[in-house]
Amino acid sequence: MIINAELHIMDDNHTVISNGYISYANGKIIETGEMSALHTIPDDAIDAKGNPVYPGLIDAHTHLGIFGDSLTFEGDDGNEDTDPSTPHLRVIDAVNPLDGYFSEAIQAGITTVLTSPGSANPVAGQIACIKTFGRRIDNMIVKAPAAIKFALGENPKSTYNDKEQTPVTRMATAAIIRETLFRAKKYYDDTQKSLSDPQSFDPPEYDMRSDALMPLMKKEIPAHFHVHRADDIFTAIRIAKEFDIDYVLVHATEAHLVIDELDSKRFAGILSGPILTDRSKPELHHQSPQAPAILSQNGIPTAIITDHPETPIQYLTLCAAVAVREGMSPDEAMRAITVNPARICGIADRTGTLEPGKDADMVIFHESPLNIFQKPLAVIAEGRTVFCRL
Numbered sequence: 001m002i003i004n005a006e007l008h009i010m011d012d013n014h015t016v017i018s019n020g021y022i023s024y025a026n027g028k029i030i031e032t033g034e035m036s037a038l039h040t041i042p043d044d045a046i047d048a049k050g051n052p053v054y055p056g057l058i059d060a061h062t063h064l065g066i067f068g069d070s071l072t073f074e075g076d077d078g079n080e081d082t083d084p085s086t087p088h089l090r091v092i093d094a095v096n097p098l099d100g101y102f103s104e105a106i107q108a109g110i111t112t113v114l115t116s117p118g119s120a121n122p123v124a125g126q127i128a129c130i131k132t133f134g135r136r137i138d139n140m141i142v143k144a145p146a147a148i149k150f151a152l153g154e155n156p157k158s159t160y161n162d163k164e165q166t167p168v169t170r171m172a173t174a175a176i177i178r179e180t181l182f183r184a185k186k187y188y189d190d191t192q193k194s195l196s197d198p199q200s201f202d203p204p205e206y207d208m209r210s211d212a213l214m215p216l217m218k219k220e221i222p223a224h225f226h227v228h229r230a231d232d233i234f235t236a237i238r239i240a241k242e243f244d245i246d247y248v249l250v251h252a253t254e255a256h257l258v259i260d261e262l263d264s265k266r267f268a269g270i271l272s273g274p275i276l277t278d279r280s281k282p283e284l285h286h287q288s289p290q291a292p293a294i295l296s297q298n299g300i301p302t303a304i305i306t307d308h309p310e311t312p313i314q315y316l317t318l319c320a321a322v323a324v325r326e327g328m329s330p331d332e333a334m335r336a337i338t339v340n341p342a343r344i345c346g347i348a349d350r351t352g353t354l355e356p357g358k359d360a361d362m363v364i365f366h367e368s369p370l371n372i373f374q375k376p377l378a379v380i381a382e383g384r385t386v387f388c389r390l
Contacts (some may be wrong), residue, residue, distance in 0.1 A: 055354050060306065063308060091144075152227050
């Protein structure tokens with residue numbers, strides 16, 4: 001239990017309990033309320049001493065654990081750039097939970113991340129949502145697969161141009177994605193026919209690549225499209241519409257320039273960022289730290305991301321602080337690293353708010369997390385006190 005806390009629930013009512021408690025057991029939140037309603041205080045309760053408590057922070061797009069800290073090729077397991085279409089790759093098979101950045105993530109109050117294959121391939125593989133506290137990836141999984149990673153734009157072009165192999169144009173990149181999805185849709189349709197009428201239709205021959213896309217075809221998970229330029233954003237939307245799949249836009253660097261052309265009801269949201277990087281390639285020409293503010297002010301569900309290791313993961317709150325400096329409200333910035341990514345990524349049943357039934361992931365700060373001089377005073381991950389400096 002945490003007592004004497006300023007609880008920021010992060011629910012739709014923007015509830016703040018100025019002097020409250022939060023009880024938890026077996027890794028789940030049990031109850032929140034006013035201190036005046038609490039009659040018994042356990043001996044092991046953590047006294048927040050009036051400090052703010054938030055849900056564990058969420059970084060919705062990282063490559064945590066698959067690009068090794070201080071390593072080059074030996075620790076680089078993010079891009080299988082020998083084949084442009086690899087939907088059957090599972091990122092959990094590459095994650096190293098003993099990578100040093102996991103410790104830095106949890107020390108920064110980040111308890112949940114989505115970790116993704118890189119963007120060298122048009123079809124890169126399966127994304128996983130994991131906790132940042134643990135030693136064995138199988139015990140850290142929140143949802144796997146959580147999404148399928150696709151990439152448009154310069155990254156696939158430059159990767160395969162160097163190999164003198166398709167794709168070297170945006171046309172070919174989109175064609176490879178379409179071809180992969182077409183095969184998966186046919187595989188799905190043939191499977192459904194065999195299940196509904198086994199006397200007339202045989203099941204299709206097992207295809208590992210198409211089978212990996214079945215959760216996408218069934219709308220159990222979305223596509224995550226790596227896009228920067230506006231034209232690539234619209235290619236992603238076009239493909240998603242063609243195959244009737246749910247989708248999320250990742251980076252969407254020029255989305256704020258075409259905001260009037262985006263219909264937020266047709267996609268889950270935008271994972272905006274990273275904004276603490278240089279314009280390292282032409283398609284980042286219009287990168288702006290104002291983008292998260294513009295998106296959220298125009299009704300686009302927005303999460304702020306680091307794209308670790310592009311921006312080291314421990315600077316997630318710094319990214320949010322910069323977004324506030326550039327026009328985002330402090331409340332919306334905090335929602336962009338808690339409840340918004342949880343909803344956009346389909347894990348809101350587990351995390352993102354301090355509501356009963358959610359995972360007991362909590363972080364206590366001395367002041368606002370958006371104050372760059374502040375570090376967490378305590379982090380609780382699934383009910384376990386990782387550290388407490390109170």
